Amino acid sequence: MSDQATAKKPKRIRPELPAGFRDYGPADAIAKQGMIDVMRMTFERFGFDPLETSSVQRTEVLTGGEEDSGKIIFNVKGSQEQESESDSSLRFDLTVPLARFMAANPDLPKPFKRYQIGTVWRGERPQAGRYREFMQADVDIVGSSSIGADAEIAMIIYTVFKSLGFSDFVIRYNNRKLLDQLPRFADFPEKKIWEALRIIDKKDKIGSEGVRKELQKNFIKKVADKILEFLSPDFSPMLQGDEFSEYEEIKSILGNTGFDWEKFKLERSLVRGLSYYTGSVFEVILTTVPEIGSVCGGGRYDDLISQFTGQKIPAVGVSFGVDRLFAAMEKLERYLWRKTRTQVLMLRLGDWTWTFDIGEELRNAGINTALYVGDDQTFEGQLAYALKKEIPYVVIYGPNEAKKSVVAIKNLITREQKEIPRNKLVDYFKKVFPSP
Numbered sequence: 001m002s003d004q005a006t007a008k009k010p011k012r013i014r015p016e017l018p019a020g021f022r023d024y025g026p027a028d029a030i031a032k033q034g035m036i037d038v039m040r041m042t043f044e045r046f047g048f049d050p051l052e053t054s055s056v057q058r059t060e061v062l063t064g065g066e067e068d069s070g071k072i073i074f075n076v077k078g079s080q081e082q083e084s085e086s087d088s089s090l091r092f093d094l095t096v097p098l099a100r101f102m103a104a105n106p107d108l109p110k111p112f113k114r115y116q117i118g119t120v121w122r123g124e125r126p127q128a129g130r131y132r133e134f135m136q137a138d139v140d141i142v143g144s145s146s147i148g149a150d151a152e153i154a155m156i157i158y159t160v161f162k163s164l165g166f167s168d169f170v171i172r173y174n175n176r177k178l179l180d181q182l183p184r185f186a187d188f189p190e191k192k193i194w195e196a197l198r199i200i201d202k203k204d205k206i207g208s209e210g211v212r213k214e215l216q217k218n219f220i221k222k223v224a225d226k227i228l229e230f231l232s233p234d235f236s237p238m239l240q241g242d243e244f245s246e247y248e249e250i251k252s253i254l255g256n257t258g259f260d261w262e263k264f265k266l267e268r269s270l271v272r273g274l275s276y277y278t279g280s281v282f283e284v285i286l287t288t289v290p291e292i293g294s295v296c297g298g299g300r301y302d303d304l305i306s307q308f309t310g311q312k313i314p315a316v317g318v319s320f321g322v323d324r325l326f327a328a329m330e331k332l333e334r335y336l337w338r339k340t341r342t343q344v345l346m347l348r349l350g351d352w353t354w355t356f357d358i359g360e361e362l363r364n365a366g367i368n369t370a371l372y373v374g375d376d377q378t379f380e381g382q383l384a385y386a387l388k389k390e391i392p393y394v395v396i397y398g399p400n401e402a403k404k405s406v407v408a409i410k411n412l413i414t415r416e417q418k419e420i421p422r423n424k425l426v427d428y429f430k431k432v433f434p435s436p
Helices: 026-045 059-063 095-104 147-163 182-186 190-200 203-218 221-231 242-253 322-332 352-364 379-389 399-404 422-432
Strands: 056-058 088-090 112-121 133-142 169-175 264-266 280-286 294-300 315-321 344-346 369-371 393-396 406-411 417-421
Touching (some): 026 112, 026 133, 026 147, 026 322, 056 059, 056 095, 095 112, 095 133, 095 315, 133 147, 147 242, 147 294, 147 315, 169 242, 182 190, 182 221, 190 203, 190 221, 203 221, 294 322, 315 322, 344 379, 352 422, 379 393, 393 422, 399 406, 406 422, 417 422
Parallel strands (some): 169 264, 344 369, 344 393
Antiparallel strands (some): 056 088, 112 133, 133 315, 169 280, 294 315, 406 417
16 A cells, blocks of 8 residues: 555644634624724714724733733734743733823824724633623723813713614713722721722622622621712712712713713712723613623723823723624624625626626726626526625626627516616616715
């Protein structure tokens, strides 16, 4: 037996992804891109310009930007010239790279209003709607301490969700300055504030009664009762200070904009991210799919950039979790799924030149036109391809049509077929697919 006959076949590799990663097929990618387009248009309508920062950042930059972030970042194995394989890492958010960019470009005019839509990576345990590789859409204002900047961020959040067709969302609001008063109000040492906040942060998971039990385990009953009073919706003491007036001022600024105030709730149990938030804190929950978790969050972070500059530069912004929001869209069946953006398929039934010429003519007129370049030369096979792809129209131009100077057009939705003069083809599709 020859060596060739006895050679082992190469091992077949399983076409699987690691846990926490996903692919988007054409239908999903089209729907996701439509959602991103709405966000991008909204950001630009508010006067924000795009920014792109590198996916790979120095590890020191990333770990200095968020507490315990070193536990979740993906390190990048660099070239042989690098001293350490962990000198660089994949970004875990878009905010820390923004802070580095601002510090590296101090002459940028301020306020600096930017948006960025990009992929980030986190080595967290995958959950419903939570992946290790996911996309964020961030919008930030750097260089303004005005409460008007906070109000504009709130308005952008509201506009994005309304533009996406949501009515079942709530923008939860809190303020770091308000929470900083909790030790004085409840009469416990300031050094124990993070212990209290850690328990308060569990409210969504364990409920008010669960919070009560944990507080009573860690604080004397009098203090625990005062903390629970602070969290009560009817709580009114201390709400006359600057920190509460910021909440009221946002409402006042947006008072005549048509903002639905049922969507804007003061939530004192919102404490996530307070290791770097210095004022307003925002979080958005979809009330019909609360198990997805927060689909948007952010706030004011006036101290983050100072780690690079040594100077305090105020900033406020939010991040939309694109993939988590898309998972919610899938669950709620909010999209009319489309398998393709192709509007017309040009069948190949004759000379290649005809196919390419007509295809280019339609594309120059703004019609998304694909050419059939497969191996099946039969009309039935090419038509079956268009039907499977759910392309709405096919153009038929073979020797018979060429002799008559006509083009046959078949609507694959209605199954109607008609012939039109060859020189009227572009005009026909311009009426079918008018420019936006």
